Amino acid sequence: MTTATSPRALEHPSREQISLEGVLHALSDAVRLRIVRDLAREGDALSCSYFDLPVTKSTTTHHFRVLRESGVIEQTYQGTAKLNALRKSDLDALFPGLLATVLTAAEAQADRQGVTERA
């Protein structure tokens, strides 16, 4: 509260620091995969409160942090809210087609399971 007040800096890995293992691990959780799917569907930055996740706020923060630290999303402050955006260009540059393929696979799996129970 002395000097660095306004921009609460969020740590993001640079493009070179993003590892495939880290990205895959970040995507290997159902909650996080759902976040990424929503992000991709909207195609725009979304606030954390946009998501209606089956976990508490603390856990939500944790998952967003995992996604950010693995390089999957970018977080920026927007007043009291925090906007989350996919790092699509970085991911596509590093691992061409990976994001799209995973997203397609996630949709396909959701369709397979969603036939019986629709939410």
Add this chain to the structure above:
Amino acid sequence: MTTATSPRALEHPSREQISLEGVLHALSDAVRLRIVRDLAREGDALSCSYFDLPVTKSTTTHHFRVLRESGVIEQTYQGTAKLNALRKSDLDALFPGLLATVLTAAEAQADRQGVTERA
């Protein structure tokens, strides 16, 4: 143990039981990703002892089991050895292009990092 070809039955998930999260998690470990890469490069079933991994036998067994239980590989006994093969057709049917994309990404990352240290 006369009629049955394989007395020691290995548990494999059926195609429907394979989950995207499970596959991504299986691939999010460096050792396992390397195994899958080797398997894909050879394009054929390989015995566990083919791989020269930087871990002990126990750990190797563990990783192969994770890969098998997630549905990424299929293991069959061949005498005293155990053959490991990618479940390429199952994975392609469930998540089209996923395996190829991840493999390509892994190669790309290996190239980026392998420029300095070549083994």
Add this chain to the structure above:
DNA sequence: ATGCTCGTACGATACTCGTCGTAGTACGGC
């Protein structure tokens, strides 16, 4: 200012995972 909402930090807990060593089982060769 006061309060409200959004999100964070911290601590706690229980569970999973990666790793190992040792002991054991199955198969094939001598």
Add this chain to the structure above:
DNA sequence: GCCGTACTACGACGAGTATCGTACGAGCAT
């Protein structure tokens, strides 16, 4: 039969993770 090779099972241990509750801070509205 006996031994070596290939792999497994089991137990252990440290590290990481997913979860929560509670307390706190930052910004917006009144």
